[in-house]
Amino acid sequence: MDKKTAVYICTGCGIGDALNVEQLLEEGTEEFTIDVSKDHPCLCGVEGVEVIKKDIADEGINTVIIGACSYRVNYDVFNFGPDVIVERVNLREQVAWVMPPEDENTQELAEDNLRMGCSKAKDTQLPEPFKAEEEYSKDVLVVGGGIAGMTAALETAKAGYKAILVEKEDKLGGFLGKMKQSVTMPYKELADTGAAEMIAAVEAEEKIKVYTSSTVEKISGGPGIFSVDIKNNGNAVNERAGAVVQATGWVPYDANKLDHLGYGKFKDVITNVEMEEMAAAGKITRPSDGSPVKNVLFIQCAGSRDPEHLPYCSSVCCLVSMKQATYVKEQDPEAVNYVLYKDVRTVGQAEDFYRKAQQDGNIFIRGAATEVGEAGGKLFVEADDELLGENVKIEDLDLVVLAVGMVPASKPAVTPRIKAPADAENADEEGMIEVLPDSGFFANSALNLAYRQGPELPTLKYGFPDSHFICFPYETRRTGIYSAGCVKRPMETAKALDDAAGAAMKAVQCSELTAVGKAVHPRSGDMTYPEFNMNRCTQCKRCTEECPFGAINEDEKANPLPNPTRCRRCGVCMGACPERIISFKNYSVGMIGNMIKSVNVPEEDEEKPRVICLICENDALPALDMAGIKRMKWSPYVRFVQMRCLGSMNLVWIADSLSRGIDGILLMGCRHGDDYQCHFVKGSELANTRLSKVSETLDRLALESERVKFVEVGITDYEKIPKIIDDFMETIEEVGPNPYKGW
Amino acid sequence: MENKMGYNASFAEEVFRNVDSGDEIKMCMNCGVCAASCPLREHMDYPPRQIFSLIRAGKREEVLGSQSIMLCTSCYTCVVKCPRSIPVMDVMHGLAHYALKKGYTPRIEAARFGKEFWNQVYRRGRVDERDLAQRAYFAGGFWEGVKKILEFADVGIKLVLHRRMKLIPEKKIKGISTLRKMLDKAEMLDKGRSVQ
Numbered sequence: 026m027d028k029k030t031a032v033y034i035c036t037g038c039g040i041g042d043a044l045n046v047e048q049l050l051e052e053g054t055e056e057f058t059i060d061v062s063k064d065h066p067c068l069c070g071v072e073g074v075e076v077i078k079k080d081i082a083d084e085g086i087n088t089v090i091i092g093a094c095s096y097r098v099n100y101d102v103f104n105f106g107p108d109v110i111v112e113r114v115n116l117r118e119q120v121a122w123v124m125p126p127e128d129e130n131t132q133e134l135a136e137d138n139l140r141m142g143c144s145k146a147k148d149t150q151l152p153e154p155f156k157a158e159e160e161y162s163k164d165v166l167v168v169g170g171g172i173a174g175m176t177a178a179l180e181t182a183k184a185g186y187k188a189i190l191v192e193k194e195d196k197l198g199g200f201l202g203k204m205k206q207s208v209t210m211p212y213k214e215l216a217d218t219g220a221a222e223m224i225a226a227v228e229a230e231e232k233i234k235v236y237t238s239s240t241v242e243k244i245s246g247g248p249g250i251f252s253v254d255i256k257n258n259g260n261a262v263n264e265r266a267g268a269v270v271q272a273t274g275w276v277p278y279d280a281n282k283l284d285h286l287g288y289g290k291f292k293d294v295i296t297n298v299e300m301e302e303m304a305a306a307g308k309i310t311r312p313s314d315g316s317p318v319k320n321v322l323f324i325q326c327a328g329s330r331d332p333e334h335l336p337y338c339s340s341v342c343c344l345v346s347m348k349q350a351t352y353v354k355e356q357d358p359e360a361v362n363y364v365l366y367k368d369v370r371t372v373g374q375a376e377d378f379y380r381k382a383q384q385d386g387n388i389f390i391r392g393a394a395t396e397v398g399e400a401g402g403k404l405f406v407e408a409d410d411e412l413l414g415e416n417v418k419i420e421d422l423d424l425v426v427l428a429v430g431m432v433p434a435s436k437p438a439v440t441p442r443i444k445a446p447a448d449a450e451n452a453d454e455e456g457m458i459e460v461l462p463d464s465g466f467f468a469n470s471a472l473n474l475a476y477r478q479g480p481e482l483p484t485l486k487y488g489f490p491d492s493h494f495i496c497f498p499y500e501t502r503r504t505g506i507y508s509a510g511c512v513k514r515p516m517e518t519a520k521a522l523d524d525a526a527g528a529a530m531k532a533v534q535c536s537e538l539t540a541v542g543k544a545v546h547p548r549s550g551d552m553t554y555p556e557f558n559m560n561r562c563t564q565c566k567r568c569t570e571e572c573p574f575g576a577i578n579e580d581e582k583a584n585p586l587p588n589p590t591r592c593r594r595c596g597v598c599m600g601a602c603p604e605r606i607i608s609f610k611n612y613s614v615g616m617i618g619n620m621i622k623s624v625n626v627p628e629e630d631e632e633k634p635r636v637i638c639l640i641c642e643n644d645a646l647p648a649l650d651m652a653g654i655k656r657m658k659w660s661p662y663v664r665f666v667q668m669r670c671l672g673s674m675n676l677v678w679i680a681d682s683l684s685r686g687i688d689g690i691l692l693m694g695c696r697h698g699d700d701y702q703c704h705f706v707k708g709s710e711l712a713n714t715r716l717s718k719v720s721e722t723l724d725r726l727a728l729e730s731e732r733v734k735f736v737e738v739g740i741t742d743y744e745k746i747p748k749i750i751d752d753f754m755e756t757i758e759e760v761g762p763n764p765y766k767g768w
Numbered sequence: 769m770e771n772k773m774g775y776n777a778s779f780a781e782e783v784f785r786n787v788d789s790g791d792e793i794k795m796c797m798n799c800g801v802c803a804a805s806c807p808l809r810e811h812m813d814y815p816p817r818q819i820f821s822l823i824r825a826g827k828r829e830e831v832l833g834s835q836s837i838m839l840c841t842s843c844y845t846c847v848v849k850c851p852r853s854i855p856v857m858d859v860m861h862g863l864a865h866y867a868l869k870k871g872y873t874p875r876i877e878a879a880r881f882g883k884e885f886w887n888q889v890y891r892r893g894r895v896d897e898r899d900l901a902q903r904a905y906f907a908g909g910f911w912e913g914v915k916k917i918l919e920f921a922d923v924g925i926k927l928v929l930h931r932r933m934k935l936i937p938e939k940k941i942k943g944i945s946t947l948r949k950m951l952d953k954a955e956m957l958d959k960g961r962s963v964q
Contacts (some may be wrong), residue, residue: 361777369797378851383794386784388777391798412798412821419775591874 154542171199173510
């Protein structure tokens with residue numbers, strides 16, 4: 026497209042007072058072909074926008090550079106349709122509001138910002154949305170027919186989309202179908218599980234196709250174009266889907282490992298799942314002789330919150346034990362229930378049911394069981410009672426119920442590692458051991474993804490699919506595949522219902538966006554996608570290895586096979602590629618390189634250092650804007666370059682900057698590690714890893730390693746930003762000017 | 769010999785059924801806010817929270833023989849603060865009454881003082897400060913009484929100088945029999961309540 030470029034500078038919000046706008050328009054655009062340049066006292070007002078619209082209509086302007094506020098505000102006002110490229114240059118939060126007015130350095134900063142904007146606009150092309158060759162499907166595949174799976178299917182149907190429900194057992198219902206009663210909203214009394222009604226609703230819904238006794242053999246393709254091979258009673262069936270909801274649920278923790286609590290040793294020690302089955306079958310009796318139960322003791326956290334077993338809390342077992350204690354009381358009002366607990370965790374309104382259980386006279390004992398034994402045909406439990414501060418003995422027990430936790434019914438991509446017990450010999454240097462692969466969740470893969478990075482969803486350390494609990498709870502690290510229910514994290518019925526509905530909505534959203542070539546969260550609506558110049562590919566596999574979302578497959582010669590519908594547009598592949606063959610229409614290695622080159626580097630004797638800050642647009646840039654809004658002050662020598670994700674940082678930018686005489690490079694990205702905040706899961710971590718290799722570049726240029734620094738900035742860290750910048754400027758001052766200036 | 773305390777639900781049942789407000793104990797979740805807010809906590813052998821734990825554990829002797837249940841001054845702080853809205857104060861009084869009924873003798877001064885206070889009111893219709901103090905001090909034995917008198921001699925002298933305490937015995941009020949009738953009635957009502 027032939028570009029006709031216009032530059033508009035807003036002089037409102039204090040920009041006009043701080044800067045010499047005439048000089049800015051002249052100096053900042055000097056090296057570029059600009060057809061129209063104007064300033065306006067209130068560009069975002071009706072009149073200001075009208076000026077731009079008029080130029081677009083009359084002069085045929087198709088590239089608009091707006092020097093005003095941050096791109097994060099007024100994006101709707103400065104949207105001139107899909108055919109006009111808009112580039113925003115920040116002169117307000119980063120310049121006028123934080124720098125001394127009418128100052129030489131402030132003016133230079135504004136000019137550099139404008140130059141970078143012009144350079145970026147010059148290299149930007151209009152996006153052409155990706156269109157797959159196959160026809161798009163908008164059906165939702167739901168794997169797992171328990172409460173979460175059925176809800177996801179029903180919600181999909183309610184939204185007007187078709188659902189395909191695959192259940193491995195011969196009937197729907199999952200754990201809910203096996204329960205006697207459930208405790209759910211409003212948590213006052215026991216209630217019917219509602220499983221039968223839900224199964225009937227699913228079977229009556231014509232938009233839902235149910236496959237029972239079926240497994241998913243293979244899922245290939247990507248969002249919008251998933252091809253699903255299902256084995257249905259031995260027959261192979263192929264279905265097409267737009268998105269997937271994994272609701273494969275949970276399995277109880279293997280109680281055979283709990284022999285210290287008497288499981289397997291005494292017949293009358295059972296798990297909460299066995300208790301539920303017994304209650305659902307009819308009468309609760311002693312398994313050893315079938316006699317009625319009078320005294321029952323529940324051991325909470327049986328294996329849970331224990332570094333040697335399940336290190337986490339399953340959040341439902343307390344409620345389950347209270348429910349089962351109620352069964353016992355209903356059967357025999359004179360029966361006595363003891364509950365031995367670490368902490369009672371009845372989350373939210375479920376506290377009401379705890380009150381009911383107390384009102385019923387159940388006796389709660391805070392402490393840990395030290396021994397489970399048998400005397401005279403009855404069981405006894407010894408425990409350290411924390412509240413009395415002594416070891417107590419509860420005798421004459423008919424039944425001991427172990428409240429075991431939930432383990433996700435999925436196969437983790439990596440063997441979970443947990444903190445090793447003190448006496449473990451095989452612990453690694455971090456004091457971790459690998460959990461042996463026999464604890465139930467190492468069943469077969471539920472999804473069998475034909476992805477280069479493995480058949481399952483990548484998991485967090487305890488085997489739950491990776492997703493950001495707070496920021497994007499439904500997303501997994503496989504685009505278009507959403508987890509719901511207990512496979513994601515332990516939850517009770519009411520939460521599973523909400524969770525499944527949310528996942529179904531995300532799935533529908535994903536297939537709709539994909540069908541028009543748009544990205545999903547976090548860059549939802551983005552129509553660009555990575556394009557590969559395959560002629561220069563050296564088959565190094567870095568892109569296929571590093572893509573956080575497994576979007577790129579490989580052929581047998583290790584050529585990357587991109588699946589653009591799986592892509593989240595983070596640009597990690599672009600940053601990884603040593604040959605720089607991956608680029609987006611509006612984001613590429615060359616473009617950012619040119620932006621950096623457009624920054625003016627003053628001579629050494631001017632004593633004006635220049636620092637380039639590559640800043641992540643997801644958390645660090647909003648934090649910087651916030652610091653600007655708060656009118657904090659920082660050095661005028663820093664030039665901020667916006668990144669889609671710090672993971673898209675290519676080392677060539679650092680080498681180029683330093684060889685041009687830029688004094689330092691500051692990288693601001695999200696927190697990484699176990700509690701990462703990166704919107705693309707491992708972008709900032711990858712950037713940090715790449716940075717460890719930058720020392721080669723620095724050595725080659727004979728430069729000090731202090732010149733490049735990575736800092737983690739959370740969205741709430743805006744108050745720290747001025748100090749981060751000032752500290753770095755101090756370091757640069759100590760190191761001295763870059764000797765390559767003027768070359 | 770191994771002396772492990774056995775949990776025994778029978779005392780808990782006894783308390784739930786017989787003690788005034790006793791079944792409120794069921795709702796205790798042992799957070800300890802009552803103990804933390806009690807102004808008399810440091811004088812108690814078991815804080816209220818632990819009393820409740822002991823009841824559940826079946827420690828009859830410890831609970832009914834404890835000083836704590838006698839010490840409560842009805843300041844209401846625990847009742848206001850209890851997240852489970854348990855009338856802790858009523859429970860403590862309920863337990864105290866139950867203990868007295870079951871023949872447990874209060875081991876502490878506060879209870880002796882209370883008893884003497886009641887006797888004085890019943891006898892005279894008013895409290896004789898000097899007589900009350902003297903009786904309360906000597907209730908624990910002769911030497912303890914002498915020690916207490918010496919300890920509070922300063923206060924006593926000042927009270928006399930400010931005419932807050934008379935050295936000659938107080939007289940009975942007029943119509944003492946009417947007051948006694950009222951007090952008898954009150955005691956009867958109270959006993960009726962706790963027996964119920």
